[in-house]
Amino acid sequence: TYVVTDNCIRCKYMDCVEVCPVDCFYEGENMLVINPNECIDCGVCEPECPAEAILPDTENGLEKWLELNTKFSAEWPNITVKGEAPADADDMKGIENKFEQFFS
Numbered sequence: 629t630y631v632v633t634d635n636c637i638r639c640k641y642m643d644c645v646e647v648c649p650v651d652c653f654y655e656g657e658n659m660l661v662i663n664p665n666e667c668i669d670c671g672v673c674e675p676e677c678p679a680e681a682i683l684p685d686t687e688n689g690l691e692k693w694l695e696l697n698t699k700f701s702a703e704w705p706n707i708t709v710k711g712e713a714p715a716d717a718d719d720m721k722g723i724e725n726k727f728e729q730f731f732s
């Protein structure tokens with residue numbers, strides 16, 4: 629599966645939503661997550677994210693993000709249509725440790 633990681637927080641560009649063939653993105657206040665049980669591993673969303681927030685969970689150190697995507701995709705609403713990114717999305721791009729600072 630693929631997972632959404634720290635870089636998405638407060639960037640939330642939502643280009644990923646447009647390309648996912650199985651509509652497996654779920655929307656929180658500050659970020660989206662992928663439902664790992666629904667993701668078919670096609671990989672098309674990864675290069676579409678301007679914040680480089682989407683990664684295959686086979687990469688090292690992503691256990692925490694797999695857990696977070698699994699947990700919140702069960703709680704948050706499904707999103708199938710791209711909305712408007714936050715006004716300061718570009719300013720938030722690339723900031724480190726956003727989870728600790730901004731996740732809510």
Ligand code: SF4
Binds near residue numbers: 669672
């Ligand atoms: Fe959707 Fe494919 Fe991305 Fe999985 S890898 S979230 S199926 S676009």
Ligand code: F3S
Binds near residue numbers: 637643
């Ligand atoms: Fe987030 Fe990138 Fe999608 S910033 S909302 S994972 S396009």
